[in-house]
Amino acid sequence: MNIELIKGDITKIEADAIVNAANSSLLGGGGVDGAIHRAGGKKILDECIEIRNRQGKCKTGEAVVTTGGNLPAKYVIHTVGPVWNGNEEKGSKLLANCYINSLKLAESLDVKIIAFPNISTGIYRFPKELAAKIAIDEVKDFTSEIIEKVIFVCFDDENEKIYRKLLEE
Template sequence: MELIIVKGDITKIPVDIIVNAANSSLLGGGGVDGAIHRAGGPAILAECLEIRARQGECKTGDAVITTAGRLPANKVIHTVGPVWIGGQNEEEEKLKNCYKKSLQIADDYGAKVISFPCISTGIYRFPKRLAAELSLEVIKSYKCRILEKIIFVCFDEESYDIYHNLLDS
């Protein structure tokens, strides 16, 4: 499996599945979540509303899949990362679950290429280096059945440098 790190806008990269760092409401918000909802259009929100009607909000560490609307992808996996409160609330395990569940859904869907943002490192304040270490740990240990390429899309230079340094070491 190929692992690629890029700096850019996750809504512009053609893939089978884009992972969204969603909030539990699934209704869009700021950061990556808002960007994905804006770029993808109302079809994403409509499916999120259907999911909420069936199951309620999405729990931290869990994930659901919807259409990608106008995005250059087939589907969006919405996963809810943990808010960092000092590491005392199982934040590391919850973040790892975001990646595990997203990979499982992507494999089940038959995706070959998936893109991930840096989950929980924005307004949820998860330490960027720790988040990168955990995401790479999960991805390197996951036994993909179908996935061929995973793209980490870093919005800022600091995250991009962290991922590159971790992969180079």
């Protein structure tokens, strides 16, 4: 898999699937979650409500999929990252599961290009360096015959610098 790094707005990325750093309610929120729901339109929210009616809330580390609505991406994979509470071992495992489960779901949908935001590093306060290391390690360790490219989309300069440094190592 090729790995690409972009600083920008994930809602504008041309990919088969983009990943949403969702909250467990799946009903939209702040940060990237709110941006994806606003840009993608009502169809995404309607499908999230259907998922909730079927299975209840989405657990931390799990992933579900909706269409991309008005987005350039065909799918939105919603994953719930952990809220940082200082428990590095537990938080790291849950964050790793976000990437693993999103990639597995993408494969099942025959996704060739998938874009990830910086999961849990905003209002969930996960340490950015640790989150970036987990993201990159999980993507590099994931072998796929289907997924051809993973794009890490950083919204801010700080995350972009962290990812660039780690990817160059």
